[in-house]
Amino acid sequence: MERSRYQPDMKTILPLFIFIDACGWEIIKDDPFCNTVAPNRRRLESVFGYSSACVPSILSGRWPEEHRNWCYFVYDPKHSPFRWLKPLQWLPKAITSRRIVRRWLSKLVKVQLKFHGYFDLYNIPFKHISLFDFTEKKSPLRPRGMNRGPNISDFLEESGIAHHISDPTRSETESFDAVLADVKTGRIDFAFVYWPELDGLLHREGNQSPEISPKLRGYETRIHRLLEVAKEQYEEVRLYVFSDHGMANCDTLLDLKARIEQMPLQFGKDYAVVYDSTMARFWFFNEDARRTVTETLRTIPDGSIVPDAELERLHCLFPDRYFGELIFLMCEGVLIVPSHMGERPIRAMHGYHPEEKHSYAALLTNQPDIPDSISAIPHIYNLMVRDALLAKEQNRSQGPPEKRAGRRFPVTRKAPEPALAFSARVSIPNFEEEK
Numbered sequence: 001m002e003r004s005r006y007q008p009d010m011k012t013i014l015p016l017f018i019f020i021d022a023c024g025w026e027i028i029k030d031d032p033f034c035n036t037v038a039p040n041r042r043r044l045e046s047v048f049g050y051s052s053a054c055v056p057s058i059l060s061g062r063w064p065e066e067h068r069n070w071c072y073f074v075y076d077p078k079h080s081p082f083r084w085l086k087p088l089q090w091l092p093k094a095i096t097s098r099r100i101v102r103r104w105l106s107k108l109v110k111v112q113l114k115f116h117g118y119f120d121l122y123n124i125p126f127k128h129i130s131l132f133d134f135t136e137k138k139s140p141l142r143p144r145g146m147n148r149g150p151n152i153s154d155f156l157e158e159s160g161i162a163h164h165i166s167d168p169t170r171s172e173t174e175s176f177d178a179v180l181a182d183v184k185t186g187r188i189d190f191a192f193v194y195w196p197e198l199d200g201l202l203h204r205e206g207n208q209s210p211e212i213s214p215k216l217r218g219y220e221t222r223i224h225r226l227l228e229v230a231k232e233q234y235e236e237v238r239l240y241v242f243s244d245h246g247m248a249n250c251d252t253l254l255d256l257k258a259r260i261e262q263m264p265l266q267f268g269k270d271y272a273v274v275y276d277s278t279m280a281r282f283w284f285f286n287e288d289a290r291r292t293v294t295e296t297l298r299t300i301p302d303g304s305i306v307p308d309a310e311l312e313r314l315h316c317l318f319p320d321r322y323f324g325e326l327i328f329l330m331c332e333g334v335l336i337v338p339s340h341m342g343e344r345p346i347r348a349m350h351g352y353h354p355e356e357k358h359s360y361a362a363l364l365t366n367q368p369d370i371p372d373s374i375s376a377i378p379h380i381y382n383l384m385v386r387d388a389l390l391a392k393e394q395n396r397s398q399g400p401p402e403k404r405a406g407r408r409f410p411v412t413r414k415a416p417e418p419a420l421a422f423s424a425r426v427s428i429p430n431f432e433e434e435k
């Protein structure tokens with residue numbers, strides 16, 4: 001691959017991982033996206049669930065059954081932090097179901113409850129909100145941000161690898177400026193960039209939108225600029241551009257809530273449910289409710305109950321049924337409306353079965369060899385760890401130590417003291433591991 005002209009104070013390697021949300025295989029497979037800088041491409045299997053499952057899986061190299069970051073809301077009245085929001089049920093729905101009101105309230109709740117990750121009340125009814133808990137209270141991008149086990153931030157801190165990781169609260173432009181500034185200094189041995197805007201565009205406009213191509217060209221411009229700057233400081237940039245899932249257009253709407261509420265069952269007494277936009281997760285409080293709901297779901301041709309064996313195969317079977325006792329998943333292109341995620345339809349969605357056409361993610365790289373074992377998005381973690389260790393080792397001899405010093409968060413100077421309690425659990429990739 002292309003190497004920069006050698007300068008004596010240059011570092012050897014910069015691993016540059018660029019995560020473009022929803023830049024799925026179907027989005028780029030017929031597009032020359034990054035062909036000149038990352039010509040080696042592969043389709044990757046996604047993780048069953050939404051970004052709440054996919055992003056933590058990439059960041060930790062583990063699956064939802066292991067890290068327990070799966071779906072946002074769960075039935076858990078004992079631990080619900082939302083009881084104080086219940087009086088809002090008396091406000092007219094015309095106000096409480098409005099997106100702008102919900103967004104404003106979500107910000108308030110996030111501060112009040114000291115949640116550090118992404119938080120949105122979405123369309124959870126205030127009448128039932130005290131029955132639910134929110135499962136992502138920390139940010140999986142930050143150190144110690146996983147529900148269980150370590151992530152890439154922990155690994156980098158622990159290994160004393162100076163790094164840059166995008167701050168998820170910043171805009172794409174700000175994230176770009178921030179990584180560019182860190183790359184320019186030549187101080188970092190690893191960079192992870194997160195750009196979420198394509199996901200929003202696809203949700204709004206659909207996967208055939210004429211706005212997709214200009215958006216991809218914009219990403220290319222940024223990536224070229226990053227490479228240009230990086231090549232002044234590093235002999236080799238190992239570039240990986242990747243995504244977490246694709247995006248399917250939603251041409252069929254299903255009012256699943258109305259179907260369930262037709263039954264002589266009471267929410268909170270007989271059953272509880274979270275209507276995510278492409279699946280519904282049920283908890284049952286008596287056998288009659290379980291049987292009635294199951295029978296009704298079996299009559300709906302637009303979706304199916306996911307058997308335990310299938311959940312297990314997808315690494316999303318939770319023996320304690322924390323995320324739901326029964327998972328009803330829609331066929332690709334069918335959207336549950338209204339749902340607890342939104343009152344109104346959106347043009348496109350992800351979160352269907354990982355083997356549906358538009359679920360697949362993509363990996364594009366300038367590296368000639370992608371090991372065969374890299375077939376699903378959690379495996380990107382293995383590439384990150386491998387390249388971070390390689391950069392650490394090869395860059396060590398380059399330049400005086402002060403040149404390699406870390407800087408303010410999220411770039412770290414050395415492993416924190418004392419060593420993190422879970423140090424033994426930080427996994428080093430084994431490319432022979434089961435896929």
Ligand SMILES: [Zn+2]
Pocket residue numbers: 022051199200203350
């Ligand atoms: Zn999305």
